[in-house]
Amino acid sequence: MGMNIYDISKKAGVSIATVSRVLNNSPSVSTKTRNKILSIIEESGYMPNAYARGLGLNSMNTIGILCADSSDIYLANAVFYLERELKNNGYNSILCCTGYEPKDKENCLKLLLSKKVDALILVGSNFVEKTATDNNYILEAANQVPIMLINGYLKAPNIYCILCDEHQAVYDITDKLIKNDYSDPIFLYRLLSFSGIQKKDGFLQAIQENNIENENRVYECSGDVTDIKNYLISLYKSGRHFNGIIASDDEIAIGAVKFAKAMKLSIPKNISIVGHNNSKLAKCCEPELTSIDNKLETICIQTVLTLMRIFNNENVAGRTVFSADLVLRETTNLRS
Amino acid sequence: MGMNIYDISKKAGVSIATVSRVLNNSPSVSTKTRNKILSIIEESGYMPNAYARGLGLNSMNTIGILCADSSDIYLANAVFYLERELKNNGYNSILCCTGYEPKDKENCLKLLLSKKVDALILVGSNFVEKTATDNNYILEAANQVPIMLINGYLKAPNIYCILCDEHQAVYDITDKLIKNDYSDPIFLYRLLSFSGIQKKDGFLQAIQENNIENENRVYECSGDVTDIKNYLISLYKSGRHFNGIIASDDEIAIGAVKFAKAMKLSIPKNISIVGHNNSKLAKCCEPELTSIDNKLETICIQTVLTLMRIFNNENVAGRTVFSADLVLRETTNLRS
DNA sequence: TTGTAGGCGTTATCAG
DNA sequence: CTGATAACGCCTACAA
Numbered sequence: 034m035g036m037n038i039y040d041i042s043k044k045a046g047v048s049i050a051t052v053s054r055v056l057n058n059s060p061s062v063s064t065k066t067r068n069k070i071l072s073i074i075e076e077s078g079y080m081p082n083a084y085a086r087g088l089g090l091n092s093m094n095t096i097g098i099l100c101a102d103s104s105d106i107y108l109a110n111a112v113f114y115l116e117r118e119l120k121n122n123g124y125n126s127i128l129c130c131t132g133y134e135p136k137d138k139e140n141c142l143k144l145l146l147s148k149k150v151d152a153l154i155l156v157g158s159n160f161v162e163k164t165a166t167d168n169n170y171i172l173e174a175a176n177q178v179p180i181m182l183i184n185g186y187l188k189a190p191n192i193y194c195i196l197c198d199e200h201q202a203v204y205d206i207t208d209k210l211i212k213n214d215y216s217d218p219i220f221l222y223r224l225l226s227f228s229g230i231q232k233k234d235g236f237l238q239a240i241q242e243n244n245i246e247n248e249n250r251v252y253e254c255s256g257d258v259t260d261i262k263n264y265l266i267s268l269y270k271s272g273r274h275f276n277g278i279i280a281s282d283d284e285i286a287i288g289a290v291k292f293a294k295a296m297k298l299s300i301p302k303n304i305s306i307v308g309h310n311n312s313k314l315a316k317c318c319e320p321e322l323t324s325i326d327n328k329l330e331t332i333c334i335q336t337v338l339t340l341m342r343i344f345n346n347e348n349v350a351g352r353t354v355f356s357a358d359l360v361l362r363e364t365t366n367l368r369s
Numbered sequence: 370m371g372m373n374i375y376d377i378s379k380k381a382g383v384s385i386a387t388v389s390r391v392l393n394n395s396p397s398v399s400t401k402t403r404n405k406i407l408s409i410i411e412e413s414g415y416m417p418n419a420y421a422r423g424l425g426l427n428s429m430n431t432i433g434i435l436c437a438d439s440s441d442i443y444l445a446n447a448v449f450y451l452e453r454e455l456k457n458n459g460y461n462s463i464l465c466c467t468g469y470e471p472k473d474k475e476n477c478l479k480l481l482l483s484k485k486v487d488a489l490i491l492v493g494s495n496f497v498e499k500t501a502t503d504n505n506y507i508l509e510a511a512n513q514v515p516i517m518l519i520n521g522y523l524k525a526p527n528i529y530c531i532l533c534d535e536h537q538a539v540y541d542i543t544d545k546l547i548k549n550d551y552s553d554p555i556f557l558y559r560l561l562s563f564s565g566i567q568k569k570d571g572f573l574q575a576i577q578e579n580n581i582e583n584e585n586r587v588y589e590c591s592g593d594v595t596d597i598k599n600y601l602i603s604l605y606k607s608g609r610h611f612n613g614i615i616a617s618d619d620e621i622a623i624g625a626v627k628f629a630k631a632m633k634l635s636i637p638k639n640i641s642i643v644g645h646n647n648s649k650l651a652k653c654c655e656p657e658l659t660s661i662d663n664k665l666e667t668i669c670i671q672t673v674l675t676l677m678r679i680f681n682n683e684n685v686a687g688r689t690v691f692s693a694d695l696v697l698r699e700t701t702n703l704r705s
Numbered sequence: 706t707t708g709t710a711g712g713c714g715t716t717a718t719c720a721g
Numbered sequence: 722c723t724g725a726t727a728a729c730g731c732c733t734a735c736a737a
């Protein structure tokens with residue numbers, strides 16, 4: 034199997050340059066020699082050595098995709114869309130799951146850089162740390178390759194951010210809920226990542242503009258559906274009787290639904306519940322979850338499109354924002 | 370940034386060979402020169418060129434992971450576990466989602482081969498086609514690199530299969546259900562892939578051994594939770610009044626739960642429902658889903674372990690089978 | 706249209 | 722312990 038371009042050139046009675054030209058679809062090869070070479074390549078099963086090619090061209094057409102956890106439903110979808118789009122544009126994807134520790138994120142990023150990927154896509158707003166200096170390694174990386182940031186924002190040269198306006202989305206639904214007499218909503222989140230903060234601030238802005246007391250409204254939670262449910266039950270039993278729940282992801286919202294059922298609160302009569310991401314979970318829930326759709330596929334398509342433009346030296350925005358959709362289902366009684 | 374080993378060697382006043390030795394932790398370098406070179410590398414931010422190294426060593430330590438659809442919850446988990454294990458062993462993962470068309474699977478596999486990955490991991494039994502010749506491309510690929518098959522079986526040189534005994538698992542639960550008076554169960558599946566067939570056959574064996582009529586027991590279904598629900602409703606309304614549902618994945622099972630609720634069948638009193646994969650969905654369902662856990666993490670860990678042994682020229686089994694666990698929850702009233 | 710030769714940045718062999 | 726040099730396989734001016 035150890036075939037190389039010399040072997041092919043010998044068999045064809047031509048020089049390696051001509052073989053290389055055929056390989057790279059150069060027009061300046063006679064049809065006759067081209068066909069001859071092609072048939073020899075075909076029958077010998079020869080494949081150009083990707084490393085050698087990479088060495089000469091300084092690229093192997095691979096993109097590094099970094100995400101905290103590709104088993105997370107949301108991130109898994111992002112990875113799927115990105116890989117598809119990249120493949121359609123002739124690029125392969127190296128996946129690297131970093132976990133949530135800043136140090137690990139940095140190590141993974143450097144690892145991919147050492148593999149000489151052509152660009153890096155950081156998926157998930159948790160890549161942007163609150164402490165600015167913690168993001169320095171990303172800025173440095175941007176000196177070497179373009180960095181695409183999905184659902185995060187970092188203003189710096191060679192960093193391109195594609196995101197969804199979560200602030201507005203959460204503001205809108207909170208405001209709507211309040212104006213529909215669910216005037217005592219709470220907000221549940223896992224992480225105050227970039228988008229986590231956006232969501233929280235959108236929520237609080239709606240609270241403020243409606244002149245509602247803002248104490249005891251924002252709660253951090255963690256764990257699986259059962260953990261969330263139990264957390265809410267104890268919160269409720271402690272006397273905090275809210276009538277609306279805005280969750281920062283669908284899994285939390287499902288925990289909230291289970292809580293409501295456990296406490297015999299009728300959904301959406303006694304309590305409204307809104308999820309986030311409009312994931313597959315939303316339709317698995319009963320009643321089905323109203324959820325904010327943050328246009329993940331659109332974002333991923335745009336990300337790859339933007340990246341291709343960058344490779345092509347076209348002019349490109351450092352920041353692209355899409356607005357979210359609200360998908361109404363059975364955990365609210367709102368109308369569109 | 371375009372630093373190479375020559376630049377470093379000049380700055381250090383040594384030859385490139387010595388720099389290379391330091392880079393590769395060769396013991397035969399004096400501590401003095403080693404430290405000098407290391408500090409120069411450090412301050413200059415030099416990184417060895419991975420392509421050049423790959424060219425020389427004929428490996429870039431990358432493994433190709435092929436799966437039909439990495440947004441599928443089950444496959445996403447597999448990809449996550451595999452990437453983690455590979456990374457821990459010094460390998461990077463190139464992900465390639467193939468879709469379900471045989472031709473596309475073949476193209477993706479060849480694409481990865483052309484990138485000179487060190488091995489290929491095919492995730493999901495749908496990679497093994499029923500028509501033997503359709504698998505030829507996999508056998509050919511095995512001439513170039515080791516092929517790891519997760520949840521599929523193909524007996525051939527250099528192909529290593531790690532799987533779960535789905536047959537036994539489905540047999541056991543079906544038998545149990547029947548013996549607990551749920552004597553009219555049906556089996557729902559999406560695809561008759563390798564493991565799909567295992568599951569179906571396990572089901573049918575239990576049916577047969579319990580002397581139960583085997584007509585109108587096995588149904589193909591597709592789509593999302595709502596589609597499954599509607600499919601079952603129409604089946605039920607047509608007069609097919611089963612009292613047990615064994616589903617080939619959790620999403621189908623959730624559709625089944627929704628069907629039962631819609632038809633006012635009490636779970637598990639009137640009907641028992643069993644999912645498969647023990648995914649996150651199982652706990653999102655209400656009542657929570659009894660589900661067959663096919664040990665995905667164990668399988669992935671074993672896969673990478675086996676692969677490392679292969680690289681190490683150790684002796685390795687061509688087939689490793691784990692037994693499944695049954696996780697009892699609220700959609701059955703069985704005891705462990 | 707085709708061939709020659711240099712360069713890409715390593716690793717590894719063989720002298721010293 | 723260190724240095725010179727030949728691979729590794731491809732691409733691409735430049736020459737013919």
